[in-house]
Amino acid sequence: MVVKSDDNKIICRCEEVSLGTIKDIVHHFHCSSREVKLRTRAGMGYCGGRICRTIIEKVVQDINNEKVSNESQLSYRPPIRPVTFGQLGGSENDDES
Amino acid sequence: MSDLLIIGAGPAGLSAAIAAAEEGLSVTVIDEFPKAGGRLLGQLHQEPNGEWWNGIQKGEQLSQRAHQLGVTIQCEVSVYDISQSKNGWEVYTTRGEYKAEKLLLATGATESPIPVKGWTLPGVMTIGAAQIMGNVHRVKPGNSCIIIGANVLSMAIANELKLCGVNVKEIIIPKADITSNEAGNPEQVLSSLMRLTHLAPTPILRQLGKIGKMVHPKIAIRLFPKKGIRMFDIPLRLKTAALEIVGDRFATGVRTVNIKANGEIDHTSEKVVDADFVCIAGGLTPLSELASIIGCSFKYIPELGGHVPVHNEQMQTNIPGLYVAGNITGIESAKVAMAQGRVAGLAIAADITNDWEQMETSINKAIENVNITRDKALIQFHPGISDARKKFYQKSEVNLTQISKIKKREA
Numbered sequence A: 001m002v003v004k005s006d007d008n009k010i011i012c013r014c015e016e017v018s019l020g021t022i023k024d025i026v027h028h029f030h031c032s033s034r035e036v037k038l039r040t041r042a043g044m045g046y047c048g049g050r051i052c053r054t055i056i057e058k059v060v061q062d063i064n065n066e067k068v069s070n071e072s073q074l075s076y077r078p079p080i081r082p083v084t085f086g087q088l089g090g091s092e093n094d095d096e097s
Numbered sequence B: 001m002s003d004l005l006i007i008g009a010g011p012a013g014l015s016a017a018i019a020a021a022e023e024g025l026s027v028t029v030i031d032e033f034p035k036a037g038g039r040l041l042g043q044l045h046q047e048p049n050g051e052w053w054n055g056i057q058k059g060e061q062l063s064q065r066a067h068q069l070g071v072t073i074q075c076e077v078s079v080y081d082i083s084q085s086k087n088g089w090e091v092y093t094t095r096g097e098y099k100a101e102k103l104l105l106a107t108g109a110t111e112s113p114i115p116v117k118g119w120t121l122p123g124v125m126t127i128g129a130a131q132i133m134g135n136v137h138r139v140k141p142g143n144s145c146i147i148i149g150a151n152v153l154s155m156a157i158a159n160e161l162k163l164c165g166v167n168v169k170e171i172i173i174p175k176a177d178i179t180s181n182e183a184g185n186p187e188q189v190l191s192s193l194m195r196l197t198h199l200a201p202t203p204i205l206r207q208l209g210k211i212g213k214m215v216h217p218k219i220a221i222r223l224f225p226k227k228g229i230r231m232f233d234i235p236l237r238l239k240t241a242a243l244e245i246v247g248d249r250f251a252t253g254v255r256t257v258n259i260k261a262n263g264e265i266d267h268t269s270e271k272v273v274d275a276d277f278v279c280i281a282g283g284l285t286p287l288s289e290l291a292s293i294i295g296c297s298f299k300y301i302p303e304l305g306g307h308v309p310v311h312n313e314q315m316q317t318n319i320p321g322l323y324v325a326g327n328i329t330g331i332e333s334a335k336v337a338m339a340q341g342r343v344a345g346l347a348i349a350a351d352i353t354n355d356w357e358q359m360e361t362s363i364n365k366a367i368e369n370v371n372i373t374r375d376k377a378l379i380q381f382h383p384g385i386s387d388a389r390k391k392f393y394q395k396s397e398v399n400l401t402q403i404s405k406i407k408k409r410e411a
C-alpha cells in the first residue's frame, strides 16, 4: 500500500534523511538500522535521535521482516542532551586558562 | 552528597521523594523543565464522578509536601550522563555534577512521532506540545487545528484545546504506510479504542467500550459513519486519512481522503481542510535513555508502550542501587505513577538502612496500592496493562536483596 510519492517524506529531521533514502540503503546493502545510521547519518543529528530513532528502527525491521528485539540496535550514547564544551569540561577549568 | 538523587520531578519522582524523606533520607530532585510537576502540569480532565483532575494543583501539592520534608528540588537541570562509582552515583548535568548513594530514574514518557508528509513545516507539532502551550504556557497555538492520530491521548487533549478556545476541526488518522502501522488502520484504531475500560475519561470512549463488549471491531468499523462521530462536539473521523500537511512556508491545512474499513483509499474524495496548526498524535513510549546509557537490561512490552528497563515490583533494576518509577516503567496514568513512586521511595529507604524486614509491611502495602490504582485507572493507554505487568514481574530476572532474604526466612 506504500505510495511511491511518499518516499520523499523526511524521517530524520535533523539530518534531513528521507524515507526513500532509508529504504534504498536497506534494500541495497541488506543492512541493520545501525548500518543505516552510519551510512546516512539518520539518527546522528542535533536531537541525538530522540525524534527519529523509533521510526528508523521500525522501518528497517519491517523491510527486513524482523521481530522487535529486547535490546535496541540504535544505542544511546552520552551526552544525551546538547551540552556546551564549558559544561563538559567544567567552567572552573575555563576560568583558569 | 544526598542519600537519594531523583531525576524527574513528575508525579513519580515527587511521590518517591516524599516517601523517602518521610523515612528520614536526604533527598534531591532535579528536572530539566522550569517548573516541578512533570506531565501533571498539562493535565486537566473531568472524572466520571464529576470532579476535575487539575494536574497543576496536584503538582503544587506534591512539591509543597516535599519542601516541608526538606527535599531539595532543582529545576532547569538537564542530565546528560551518569556513571557509577564505588560509593554510589555521579550524575553529570548542565548545572554541574551531583553525587548520591542511590539513584531513581523517574524521567517519564516521550511521544512517538508519526512522520506525515509535510510534518517539518512550522505550525506542525505533537499533541503534547499543543497541550504544554495551551495548559502550561497559556498560549493558544492558533484558532483552528486538525489532529492526526486517534488515541486516548489525542482525544483527551482535543477537549483541552477546545477549552482553550481552539476550534478543533477534526480528529483523523494518518494514511497507512510503513511508518504509521496500526495508527493508520481504521479497524485497528477502533478496536483499540473499544478495548478501553468503561472508566475511560470521555463519554464517547465509555460508549465505545460498551459496544466493544458486544460487536467485533471488524463489524463495528463497517458501521462506523463516514462523517465520523462527535466527541465533545469534535468530529472523530476514523475513515478519513491524512495524505499530507500542506502549506508553503508554514502549515495551512491537511490534504485528506476518505478510506474504507480495510484502509482502501477513495481518491475521488480528496480535499484540503484548512487549519492554523496541525497536531500529530502517535502515542507515548517510556523515556529510558538514561537507563540505557547506565547499562540496564531492557524488555520490549507493547502493552507498556515499548522498551522498558527490566525491574521488579519493588522498582529495583538489574543494576544495584538503581531504581525506576513512573512512566519510564510503562505508560500509565499519573495516579499509577504516584503510587509507584511511593514504592520506590520506601524500597530505597529500606535499601539504605539495610532493614528490609522492618519495611516489608509498608512496601507490600504500597505495592498493593499500585495494583488497586492500576485497576481503577481512568486512562489506560494500552489494553492489557495489568496482565502484561503481572507476567513481566513473575518472570523478572532481577534478583533482589529483600526477595532473597524473605525466601531464606521462609525456608
Ligand SMILES: Cc1cc2nc3c(=O)[nH]c(=O)nc-3n(C[C@H](O)[C@H](O)[C@H](O)COP(=O)(O)OP(=O)(O)OC[C@H]3O[C@@H](n4cnc5c(N)ncnc54)[C@H](O)[C@@H]3O)c2cc1C
Binding pocket: A081, B007, B008, B009, B010, B011, B012, B013, B030, B031, B032, B033, B037, B038, B039, B040, B042, B043, B044, B077, B078, B079, B080, B106, B107, B108, B109, B110, B111, B127, B128, B129, B131, B153, B156, B284, B287, B290, B325, B326, B327, B328, B332, B333, B334, B335, B337, B379
Ligand atoms: C504529552 C503527554 C500527555 C499526557 N497526558 C496525560 C493525561 O492527560 N492524563 C494522564 O493520566 N496521563 C497523561 N500522560 C502520561 C504521563 O506520563 C503520566 O500521567 C505521568 O505524568 C507520568 O509521571 P512520571 O513522573 O513518570 O513522568 P513525568 O510526569 O513525565 O515527569 C518526568 C520528568 O522528568 C524530567 N526529565 C526527563 N529526562 C530528564 C533529564 N535527562 N534530565 C532532567 N530531567 C529530565 C522531565 O522534564 C519531566 O518533568 C501524558 C504524557 C505525555 C507525554
Ligand code: FES
Binding pocket: A011, A012, A013, A014, A015, A042, A043, A044, A045, A046, A047, A048, A049, A050, A051, A052, A053
Ligand atoms: S531527527 Fe534524526 S537525529 Fe534528530
